Amino acid sequence: MAQQDNQIIQSRKTKLEAIREQGVNPYPNDFKPENTLAWIRENFDAIEEAEALAKVSVKVAGRLMLLRNFGKLTFAQMRDATGALQIAAARDEIGADLYRNLFRKIEVGDILGVTGHLFRTKKGELTIRVETFQLLTKAVRPLPEKFHGLEDREMRYRQRYVDLIVNPEVRALFQDRSTIIRLIRTYMEELGFLEVETPMMHPIPGGAVARPFITHHNALGTDLYLRIAPELYLKRLIVGGFDKVFEINRNFRNEGLSVRHNPEFTMMEFYQAYADYRDLMRLTENLLFHVAQQVKGAGQFEWNGQKLDFTPPWERLTLEESLVKYADADALQLTTEAGLEAFAKEREVYLDPKWDAGKKLLELFEALVEKQLIQPTFIIDYPVSVSPLARSSDDRPEITERFELFIGGWEIANAFSELNDPEDQAARFRAQVDAKDAGDLEAMHFDDDYICALEHGMPPTGGEGIGIDRLVMLLTDSTAIRDVLLFPQLKPRG
């Protein structure tokens, strides 16, 4: 972000030049720290004896976050990737010339390498007594104010590097995000799932109901779509004989931004041959309970002022049951299209007359129930018309063996027993193409090669997608997806 040099930047650049004029490189790369600040604190914070501390020699590097100068003595707080520790430099110990001409030119925000021994101040704080020091990187822009830090949301997102420097809780959140993903990956691998990577650029967008981003390949002379889901590729791998696969990666959907939506977001999709949606419900409960226990220390934890309980088993309701339980619907009324319309009118929910009964039922659920599903809840048995890739129920052909998982009022996961009948799948694709021709921008394309794959025989399979960003939001007590993405999408600066 271009900014006019202000007084402060000018002052810092003047110091930079003064350092250069002394023959000192303000950006050297020959200093190798040997100790982390957290290691020093862990090993010596409990030691009180001055003689014992004085024997400890350390070599550290980090950014100066606070500077307190007393003329002939300077205290500074140094921060590295692991933690923070105080250093103290005395004029009479490092030499008057160095102290005046170089150390005093160092400012908050600069990165410093230091060697020295440990001691404890009069107030008892563990501190490094500086014996030698080296300026490692001069910062010519000032850091935000030391007490309030950087609070402006826009600046925090646009200049995340500054946010990370001055707001330690942001750093901790992204470490948690990494931990969550690692726990999921390890859990899946231990269940025997193979991690795979499938294309991000698709000639035919598929696997979800969404509008894609379009891009162009010059050499091939063809348009490509950023993937909206990896689903159809992962199921090709099931056809190919990998019985358990998963992928944790980005999806891209050309939709609006909101507190819960970013155009690129991270999903885990996984497919297991010879499993059905009931098996996946059990897997999902156990997986998320495990992750919560590891990250939060318990299966129950606070999120957004509410207590969430991830302890299995979780409630399972059909769409109709959820409307009865959470919206006081009459069960019988929901069984007919006329009844659905009457119920919608009563609750002032708009239903497009062009929609079929299944779509109307789903709309009623989304309008009246979804936000109330705070505790983990599986909603099951979705209509066929809104589930073009899911296997129909053998008992009730109008519904599919599908569930969506809701937590905190948000959809967290979507799963079903996969449709592996190529003729049925082809018919479903044709229905989608008809909807697209009728103007539905989100309807699916017909994927000939996917039908061809199914014609080779895909074993009965259960498949699921879990929204990683939303899961991270729950586990980090966040309410905006931007807060769990290092670089969330924002409008370009005007």
Place this chain on the structure above:
RNA sequence: GGGGCGUUAGCUCAGUCGGUAGAGCAGCAGACUUUUAAUCUGCGGGUCGUAGGUUCGACUCCUACACGCCUCACCA
């Protein structure tokens, strides 16, 4: 896209009834060898988001636009 709120110094924020802007931190000069948001003295620092309008005069009132936040709609 609709509605509401916001945008003032590098950062965090005040700014009354319309009379050309203040504080703390940060910066500069100085004092200080044990501070913990160090303290003390002095000094600088502003396109008041942008562009128009009303007015003798606009940070302040009006309009449009930009960006952000919240919310609704669409979606995961």
